[in-house]
Amino acid sequence: MTALPHAGGPTLTAGHDLHDARVACLMVHGRGGSAADLLTLADDLNLSAFAYVAPQADGHTWYPHSFLAPVAQNQPYLEGALARLETALTELAEAGIPAERVAVLGFSQGACLASEFVARRGGRFGALVLFSGGLITLDHTRTLSGTPVFIGNSDRDAHIPLARHEQTVEVLTRQGAQVDARIYPGMPHTIIRDELDAARNLLRDMTFGSL
């Protein structure tokens, strides 16, 4: 039995110490990105209550092909990536931060992975924040119990077809998430201010929920 891909990669942290924090943000970087890059968002969010946790993918990519390719082509990397997030969530729970106080946030490939992880798993998360990404598969049935979701995509992103944005909104809504979906005309494949402000508001609301 060999370990799954991504099982042994580093996990970077920032912000509030994990063992004192009541709320956490699990940050999932994109293809070619790094945990350290995405962690710089912690500064921008500037929310001192949060512990930020960012796992690093082996070789800077969670799976080799597009998220729209047949799932089998991305195995065993996709399976390993999902398992890595599950491990991170378990570690947060062990530190006293249950899923309903965890925001899962991803950019690009990391947003695809984050949405797939949450949709497959089901249950109430603190928040799901998707910057330029969408679900990898669409046949999810578990309830998300009102999990607040932000999803922002461009209307012309070479990586994320607009149709997939719409399908993602539809599926997550059907699963019982509260979805704030925004399409940004002409936005390049990046994270913009309006998206960060929306994410900040979702995360800030979580700190009330933890009282």
Add this chain to the structure above:
Amino acid sequence: MTTTPSPVQGLHHVTVIASHPQHNIDFYSVTLGQRLVKVTVNFDDPGTYHFYYGDEVGTPGTIMTHFPWPHAKRGTRGNGEVVATAYRMPERSAPYWQARLEDAGFTVQHATRFGAATLTVEDPDGTLVDLIADQDVQAPHPWPNGPVPTEHMLGGFHSVTAWVDDVRSIRALLVGQLGFTEVGHEPDAAAGGTRYRFRGAGAQVGLYVDAVERPGQSAGRSGAGTIHHVALRTRDDAEQAAYMAQLRAAGYAATPVQDRQYFHSIYFRDASGVLFEIATDAPGFPDDEPVEQLGGTLKLPAWFESKRHLIERHVPRIVNREYHTEIGGAQ
């Protein structure tokens, strides 16, 4: 095209992570004689207090603020953060302060910094607090009911000290962007490097940012006793907006303006790792309670009022020693 803002005056406040809330109150408001001018919650984390200490009204340049997380683990001092805050102490008061601090159980270290006698203690969470002998140290609004005799009262901030790998980025920020003047440098044995001093454009209180260059020394780790950020002082929202535009144009990832109820804030990080804020003077602490009642009760911004009962149950019981009132820990 935005106008160039006028130079930053100096320090507005310093925000520190603490642990035990009452120990924090007792050190700053009793031992150091700083008035607890506001008891509120961390707006990003309403389950924890945010304490503000200062002169009688909490004048910018005198404001020390803490987030007391009761079980917070100690952080470590290191490069990439502000590690110490210095108060102005009357020159003749050094023996008084040494005795007062030692009587309260603190160990006092002595040094001379740019020719001025300096006393240093660690607060109950290990944060460095310096008292620097200075002339004409009266605070803008001295606290008449404070526990320290008038002739020995501390007069607000003198400076903060940041530890950095390389002084160039902080110099580029302070001098190049914010209108500070570099006033000198000298070796600093205690910090193990060269101390550079930068002066803001204001007068008297909270004028200096010192940076000690400690090449290759290890970085700090956030936790109790570490300084979260230092806020610099700007006059009003228009100036702040001009700074935000200027800093973003220069490549600093400045946050949007955040309403902190008693001032407005933008945040940005220098390449050295130090987190800075630019805060406005207005509206100030007497905005939601009169001067003679500052700090006596838990104040919440309007958007938290509906959660007051939850918040009051969640935050631990504390005593404000000025009024002997209990706050928090509601049953």
